[in-house]
Amino acid sequence: MILSRTSQYAIQALIFIATRPPGEPVLNREIASYLNVPPAYLAKIMQSLCKGNLLYSYRGRLGGFCLREGASKTDLMQILLLTEGPSFTQECVLGLKVCSDATACPMHTKWVPIKKKVVALLNEQTLEKLARAVQTGKYRLSDLPTSLLAPMRRA
Amino acid sequence: MILSRTSQYAIQALIFIATRPPGEPVLNREIASYLNVPPAYLAKIMQSLCKGNLLYSYRGRLGGFCLREGASKTDLMQILLLTEGPSFTQECVLGLKVCSDATACPMHTKWVPIKKKVVALLNEQTLEKLARAVQTGKYRLSDLPTSLLAPMRRA
DNA sequence: CCTCATTCGGAGAATTTTATCCGAAATCCA
DNA sequence: TGGATTTCGGATAAAATTCTCCGAATGAGG
Ligand code: FES
Ligand code: FES
Numbered sequence: 121m122i123l124s125r126t127s128q129y130a131i132q133a134l135i136f137i138a139t140r141p142p143g144e145p146v147l148n149r150e151i152a153s154y155l156n157v158p159p160a161y162l163a164k165i166m167q168s169l170c171k172g173n174l175l176y177s178y179r180g181r182l183g184g185f186c187l188r189e190g191a192s193k194t195d196l197m198q199i200l201l202l203t204e205g206p207s208f209t210q211e212c213v214l215g216l217k218v219c220s221d222a223t224a225c226p227m228h229t230k231w232v233p234i235k236k237k238v239v240a241l242l243n244e245q246t247l248e249k250l251a252r253a254v255q256t257g258k259y260r261l262s263d264l265p266t267s268l269l270a271p272m273r274r275a
Numbered sequence: 276m277i278l279s280r281t282s283q284y285a286i287q288a289l290i291f292i293a294t295r296p297p298g299e300p301v302l303n304r305e306i307a308s309y310l311n312v313p314p315a316y317l318a319k320i321m322q323s324l325c326k327g328n329l330l331y332s333y334r335g336r337l338g339g340f341c342l343r344e345g346a347s348k349t350d351l352m353q354i355l356l357l358t359e360g361p362s363f364t365q366e367c368v369l370g371l372k373v374c375s376d377a378t379a380c381p382m383h384t385k386w387v388p389i390k391k392k393v394v395a396l397l398n399e400q401t402l403e404k405l406a407r408a409v410q411t412g413k414y415r416l417s418d419l420p421t422s423l424l425a426p427m428r429r430a
Numbered sequence: 431c432c433t434c435a436t437t438c439g440g441a442g443a444a445t446t447t448t449a450t451c452c453g454a455a456a457t458c459c460a
Numbered sequence: 461t462g463g464a465t466t467t468c469g470g471a472t473a474a475a476a477t478t479c480t481c482c483g484a485a486t487g488a489g490g
Contacts, residue, residue, distance in 0.1 A: 121363055121393065122277055125448065128370035135381065148467075161449045167468070180457025183466040208276055215283035217418045225415060226290065226408040230396055234389070238276065241385055253381040260380060263372045280478065303437075316479050322438070335487030338436040 127203040129157050130165050131196060132261050134174065137185060138192050138251035145184025155262050165203075172202040192248040200242065209239050282358040284312050285320050286351060287416050289329065292340060293347050293406035300339025310417050320358075327357040347403040355397065364394050 123131075132155050137146050148166055152159035166185055169175045174194055176186045187194075200208060212219035213231045221228070253259045278286075287310050292301050303321055307314035321340055324330045329349055331341045342349075355363060367374035368386045376383070408414045 121359075121366065121390070123368065123370070125370065128368075132369055145466095147465095158449055160451075163467075164449085164469095170467095177467060178457080179455075179465085179467045181465050182458065183456085185467090204276075211276065213278065213283075214287055214416075215278070215280065216415070223415065223419055224413070226405040227400065228414065230400065234392055234396065235276070237389055237392070241389060245382065245385065250381040258379070259383065260371070260378065261369075264378060300436095302435095313479055315481075318437075319439095319479085325437095332437060333487080334435085334437045334485075336435050337488060338486085340437090 123200070124204065126165055127200055129155070129162055130169060130199055130203050132157070133162060133166065134169070134187070134191075134194070134199060134247050135250045135254060136261055137175075137187055138247040139254050142192070143186060145178050145182065145186050147184045151185075168202065169199075174199070174202070187247070192246065192251070194247050195243050196245045197239065197242040209235065278355070279359065281320055282355055284310070284317055285324060285354055285358045287312070288317060288321065289324070289342070289346075289349070289354060289402055290405045290409060291416055292330075292342055293402040294409050297347070298341060300333050300337065300341050302339045306340075323357065324354075329354065329357070342402070347401065347406070349402050350398050351400045352394065352397040364390065 133151050136151055136154060140146050148163050149159055151166075152162045155162075166175065166177070170177045170185075174188060174191050176188055178184060178186070197209075210219060212225055213227050213235075214225045216223065216225050219225075219228065219232075254261055288306050291306055291309060295301050303318050304314055306321075307317045310317075321330065321332070325332045325340070329343060329346050331343055333339060333341070352364075365374060367380055368382050368390075369380045371378065371380050374380075374383065374387075409416055
């Protein structure tokens with residue numbers, strides 16, 4: 121039910137960059153402050169996304185991060201393969217070392233079809249799509265300020 | 276895509292107990308060795324399952340753990356509520372603090388239906404069902420010995 | 431009663447994940 | 461050239477998860 125924080129930050133950051141005009145480098149500082157995540161930690165994640173060939177990075181003034189050409193067609197699965205490792209779709213839900221029809225745990229037959237749905241979803245959601253959804257204003261990338269979360273709190 | 280090890284051990288252990296004759300206490304040591312998990316760690320998990328009212332525990336000779344009456348009707352969701360905490364089905368896939376239609380992230384509309392399927396599955400899989408599946412011999416609770424995992428290894 | 435076997439409960443070690451810090455290298459611009 | 465800004469990369473710290481150890485309490489049986 122859970123992605124690691126690292127994966128969540130990576131996805132959020134990439135969608136955010138995808139909402140910005142392509143070609144204009146975006147500062148790590150700006151992303152972190154918009155998403156409200158720790159800047160130094162996010163910087164590490166950005167580095168690994170560069171190494172995974174999803175981003176370009178530019179140092180110095182006017183530096184920052186840009187999506188690589190075509191990276192707006194990147195889907196979430198490609199990102200998660202970087203951040204969660206290549207085996208994350210192949211794991212047994214009960215933690216057995218091997219998940220296959222031949223070595224199935226008692227959840228296997230029910231779990232695999234759902235897993236397939238998840239994988240299909242991750243494969244079809246591209247940064248472009250997700251960025252557009254955000255741009256409509258109907259969907260958000262960061263938390264609402266706490267003041268808005270419990271508006272009935274006022275006396 | 277991932278349950279914590281704690282949850283995986285808890286589920287495995289409970290299914291194992293459910294495959295045993297009810298009323299006869301099962302030793303922690305026996306469970307741990309069958310499932311091939313760290314005994315001292317499993318003992319902690321068993322303790323918390325007792326506190327969560329899924330198990331009875333008996334100390335001393337002839338001690339061990341038994342399912343509580345009716346616990347074979349326990350479903351996986353009840354177990355996970357103990358081991359993962361009460362909010363684990365309500366979390367945003369991208370990590371936003373609140374997941375709701377009104378504060379949706381760009382994955383929300385696609386993710387929630389899948390989440391519902393997962394929840395429904397967890398709600399319908401009882402220890403009884405899962406234990407029976409294991410008893411048929413077609414499904415396993417523990418890993419195969421490594422010697423069997425790569426049978427082509429022999430010269 | 432004593433002995434043995436077991437869970438209980440607390441402390442704490444090891445590992446992994448998350449987060450921080452800082453000096454060095456790159457780049458822009460004056 | 462030199463100053464300002466930014467990422468890079470390595471070390472390290474903090475927190476959470478996973479795992480271990482041990483003495484105490486409990487209960488069965490001799
Ligand atoms: S073996 Fe457990 S999910 Fe496939
Ligand atoms: S808000 Fe992200 S899944 Fe609901």
